[in-house]
Amino acid sequence: MVRIPTMVNKIKLILSFLALVAFIAGSQVASAQQVAATPPMGWNSYNCFGSAVHESEVKANAQYMAKNLKPFGWQYVVVDFLWSYDNPPGSHIGNPFQKRLEDGSYIPWLTMDKWGRLLPQPNKFPSALGGKGFKSLGDYVHSLGLKFGIHVMRGIPRQAVWAKSPVLGAKGITADMIADTSSKCEWMNHMYGLDMSKPGAQEYLNSILDLYASWGVDFIKVDDISRPYHTAEIEGYHKAIVHCKRPVVLSISPGETPVKEAAHVARYANQWRMADDFWDSWQELLNMFAYARKWQGTGGPGHWPDCDMLQIGKLSKRGPVGPERYSKFTDDELLSHMTFWCIFRSPLMMGGNMPENRPFDLKLLNNPEVLAINQRGINPKELYHNNESMVWYSAMPGSKDMYVAVFNLKDANAEVSLDLAAMGFNGRVTVRDLWARQNKGTYQNTYQQKINAHGAALYRLSPIKQ
Structure with missing residues (x-):
């Protein structure tokens, strides 16, 4: 005899079913965010082009990667900082500072939409003309079987605060209502921090990640967030990535990320800088060994301490540090550099302009037995x-x-x-x-x-x- 459930039991069954649906949906979102199971491998424009990389140069490096490095696991192509700024032709400007006009507005005016979200500057990225953003460039990178990434500065543009730009998804909230004007980057004055306790702050981060997801962004490097360590904003970017439902690697910079935050950063970020910007000098390499000792044992699937970009190949073509040159490291120092990044399991982000790689530069990047250590080694330690x-x-x-x-x-x-x-x-x-x-x-x-x-x-x- 089958007993008909009572109304209470029916309600319990319905609630159990809804809870199961919610659990499955939540699991799918969480699963979508399980990125960087191994240290990300790619190229970043900063060390060779500073703030002034152009779309054609990004494509040239993507083409080189697809032809020469993709079979070995390299996949990310990352446009670094100030892509919304119009660098004059031949500019070596690394950190252009905004000026205030009499009405309080800013020059240069960064390319921005009505919601206070920065957009690529069309003079540097022609396919972005008409507010199209990085969609075309992202599609191009994806067409090569690679993944696309961008650099962003922590917070919200100061010009959006001046303009009182409305926040998408937060009715009645404007940029000036969520900005923490006391929270400023010490080396570039384009942004204010976000007060994550304010209504609309998380919605702003959600809106920019939704925008990036629409462009096909697979990787974001958030700058001015690790030192000092901005706990609430790091969590905010993580929540925004979950919200956008696209698997996006969260890289935070610059170091020195506090070692005492190891548990927190491993939970909310996929990679984090251990030190300030790394360049091509033996002393800086020795310093990196010391930083790594502090972080050994903390890396693992989905969360990696980051030694910074690989100083291999042609550097500083348009800034940001020193004259245009091939890496000042000797061949033996380059071997030490690449060897350590691999044994430590740091993310591998090539810094040089890859179409100008010398044969030895390529040999450092395409040895499958060496790369296997970076991608599959377990629990690296110093003896x-x-x-x-x-x-x-x-x-x-x-x-x-x-x-x-x-x-x-x-x-x-x-x-x-x-x-x-x-x-x-x-x-x-x-x-x-x-x-x-x-x-x-x-x-x-x-x-x-x-x-x-x-x-x-x-x-x-x-x-x-x-």
């Missing part, structure tokens, strides 16, 4: 360091093999020893040189190799079954 040498290692998934990076920190060539027993190997071990892509033989207890000054070696160690 030791002193003034002369340093060793980092990580595990290989589904194997007893181990990845090991050895660095010669001296200003002269030196023999660097690797204590195999200290790494847990009791018997004989096969040593494979991953940069050379050749086996070096079998060893027990110790492996020793001569490494050039400021150079590095990268190995895969495989225990031999007894």
